[in-house]
Amino acid sequence: MKTDLFQMVKENVSPLQAAHFYGLRVNRNGMACCPFHNDRHPSMKLDAKNGGGFHCFGCQEGGDVITLVARLFGSSNYDAAKRIADDFGLSVPRENSFESEETEAQRLQRERLTHGIRKRELCKNLLAHLSDLRKVKYQTESEAMKAMEKNEAYSWVIGRLDQVEDYYDYLLDAPEADLKENIGEIERRLSESVREFDEIRGRSERAS
Numbered sequence: 145m146k147t148d149l150f151q152m153v154k155e156n157v158s159p160l161q162a163a164h165f166y167g168l169r170v171n172r173n174g175m176a177c178c179p180f181h182n183d184r185h186p187s188m189k190l191d192a193k194n195g196g197g198f199h200c201f202g203c204q205e206g207g208d209v210i211t212l213v214a215r216l217f218g219s220s221n222y223d224a225a226k227r228i229a230d231d232f233g234l235s236v237p238r239e240n241s242f243e244s245e246e247t248e249a250q251r252l253q254r255e256r257l258t259h260g261i262r263k264r265e266l267c268k269n270l271l272a273h274l275s276d277l278r279k280v281k282y283q284t285e286s287e288a289m290k291a292m293e294k295n296e297a298y299s300w301v302i303g304r305l306d307q308v309e310d311y312y313d314y315l316l317d318a319p320e321a322d323l324k325e326n327i328g329e330i331e332r333r334l335s336e337s338v339r340e341f342d343e344i345r346g347r348s349e350r351a352s
């Protein structure tokens with residue numbers, strides 16, 4: 145039975161289709177950023193033909209469409225094959241109900257999408273805040289050298305720049321699972337920093 149199911153899934157769904165369906169972004173050459181190692185540039189090749197495979201040139205992870213989905217969801221090959229069959233509407237070679245798993249697949253996909261949108265938004269906002277910080281650092285630097293202790297904006301910004309740069313580096317480098325846990329905390333710290341920044345900028349504008 146398992147062999148029939150595996151066979152049927154491999155004959156009907158290519159690794160590329162599955163990658164698209166489960167949220168990997170695949171470029172025109174069939175390459176995607178590998179979800180199994182910290183990959184900034186696409187190193188994973190996904191076959192467009194049924195029965196084909198996938199291979200990561202970075203971490204050497206590879207296999208067929210079933211092992212790809214099993215690794216993505218941390219499930220057994222059998223559960224992955226059932227999931228694909230169900231999600232792609234393939235008729236499974238025996239009576240089986242996948243109702244609860246269908247909901248689970250949809251939930252995971254939605255979660256993945258929402259996380260991606262949050263991540264891009266946070267990335268954009270961090271960059272905007274960083275550029276504000278750098279601008280004030282640049283504008284206040286020479287003046288502040290003379291009276292470093294007295295210039296509140298300068299000393300605040302100097303302390304803050306490193307931290308915000310760290311948040312940004314973390315956003316780019318952190319493993320996805322790690323980031324999912326901490327994204328709320330970074331969002332919170334960013335808005336706190338933006339708020340303090342606005343206050344300090346307001347005070348130093350009034351002072352000058």
Ligand SMILES: [Zn+2]
Nearest residue numbers: 178181200203
């Ligand atoms: Zn990899």
